Amino acid sequence: MTNIKGGNKIRELYKRLRKKHGQPAGQWRLWCKRPKKLCEREEVIIGSILTQNTNWRNVAKAMEELKKQGRCSLVGIRQMGRNRARLGQMIRAAGFYNTKSKYLLEIAKFFEEIGGVKKAMRMDMADLRKMLLAQKGVGPETADSILNYALDMPSFVIDEYTRRIVRKEKISRSREYGFLKKLFEKNIKKDFAGYQDVHALIVIANKTKGKDRTNKT
């Protein structure tokens, strides 16, 4: 158990990414920020739903609109319960606004029921993860994003970019979520901040390569 295939490569990858990209920048500035304010944690939770199947620029637009309307918080979302159509219009730019507005309301309700974000941070991570996964619209990636980036818990996020780099670096050929998650968690110091940075850097590395599109701010 001390020797998991690929462990070395993961540690090498970590070092390499850090050297090449430094601290996660751009959109990741908020997500990797430590410590976060309570309102920022809520923004990350909201963002984790909005970002599903959508690019960051559009998510940013939706978040801007929510902020402009003073709704970029769990309470703010909750209060839109009686007017989901309007909530949908606010997050329209992120696409899938019909389902996402529903998911947002559900996740906001969920956190309210368990006593808020602060309370959530003190819960058992495995228990909370299961509860999150039981929410509609929350799959493993979204659940781990919330645990790791919003709640400062050591739960590594696996996404398509991680799978790509894992394959490219010949670390493993598996694409299975649970396997890859364990693989990373067992080979990186168990620390939520480190998990955040590694995942962010993996995404950044994937986006940075190849075609460097007309990068705008």
Place this chain on the structure above:
DNA sequence: CACCAGGAATGTA
């Protein structure tokens, strides 16, 4: 008009 975007849920073998 086709395709991409940081998925999730459900069905099938």
Place this chain on the structure above:
DNA sequence: TACATTCATGGT
């Protein structure tokens, strides 16, 4: 467990 299909939408 591994794929395939469906869902469902803005931006380019």
